[in-house]
Amino acid sequence: MNRLALEKIEYIIKKSRRRTISVQISSDCRLIIKAPLFTTTSEVESFLKEKRDWIKKQLERTRAQSQLASSLGILSEKEIRKLKRDAKKIIPQRVEHYAKLSGITYNRIFIRLQKSRWGSCSAEGNLNFNALLALMPLEVLDSVVVHELCHRRHMNHSNAFYDEVLKIFPDYKKWDKWLKQNGVAYQLRVGE
Ligand SMILES: [Zn+2]
Structure with missing residues (x-):
């Protein structure tokens, strides 16, 4: 199971008056979960499990991009x-x-x-x-x-x-x- 890989990743839950759960990845590689007000932790976890492959792919991409950026350096x-x-x-x-x-x-x-x-x-x-x-x-x-x-x-x-x-x-x-x-x-x- 690849689940361990995900459990090590920090995530932030932002609850609001919305209907569905969504996930975004910030440029510093953190997961930001947007969820309806009364979402339980286990609902969030099962959502993450469902999206695991997509999240892993996006995280790899974001990590690679920030590595590439820091190797190239900020433009003077x-x-x-x-x-x-x-x-x-x-x-x-x-x-x-x-x-x-x-x-x-x-x-x-x-x-x-x-x-x-x-x-x-x-x-x-x-x-x-x-x-x-x-x-x-x-x-x-x-x-x-x-x-x-x-x-x-x-x-x-x-x-x-x-x-x-x-x-x-x-x-x-x-x-x-x-x-x-x-x-x-x-x-x-x-x-x-
Ligand atoms: Zn166009």
């Missing part, structure tokens, strides 16, 4: 200035490349250093990208560029949207997964 002001310069050079080049390839048009490109999003596309056709992408493998940047460009044709995440993405960038799933596994570590490098 100088590094951030360089990163922004590099990002403003390379990101528009990749956008133009894929825009030409796909025949998709866009309006303006904005590049910011962000702790949350990787990219977005506005109704006006403006594309926003996180400067941190310039630190990652080029394929990761390309996957985000193609994703945002394809929102010019589909403002949703429908099958038609992903068909379009895969047509332009067949390796999309692989690099999107890479971003999900490693992205947080890069965001942690931005510091407070």
Whole structure:
């Protein structure tokens, strides 16, 4: 039984007027359980048992991300200035490349250093990208560029949207997964 592994993990229960139990993992690898007011400890435990595989996977991922972040270190002001310069050079080049390839048009490109999003596309056709992408493998940047460009044709995440993405960038799933596994570590490098 793998249960012992879970029992060693600290968790915090936050009770409130809600109907269901849910679990989140904080960036410092603690479990935060949100539960209805009258939930018993054994109900929480059996919920945790049920979610055990998911929790273990998420914890491993969070641990790996924070390890990667601390091995990479917090970006200094100088590094951030360089990163922004590099990002403003390379990101528009990749956008133009894929825009030409796909025949998709866009309006303006904005590049910011962000702790949350990787990219977005506005109704006006403006594309926003996180400067941190310039630190990652080029394929990761390309996957985000193609994703945002394809929102010019589909403002949703429908099958038609992903068909379009895969047509332009067949390796999309692989690099999107890479971003999900490693992205947080890069965001942690931005510091407070
Ligand atoms: Zn999207």
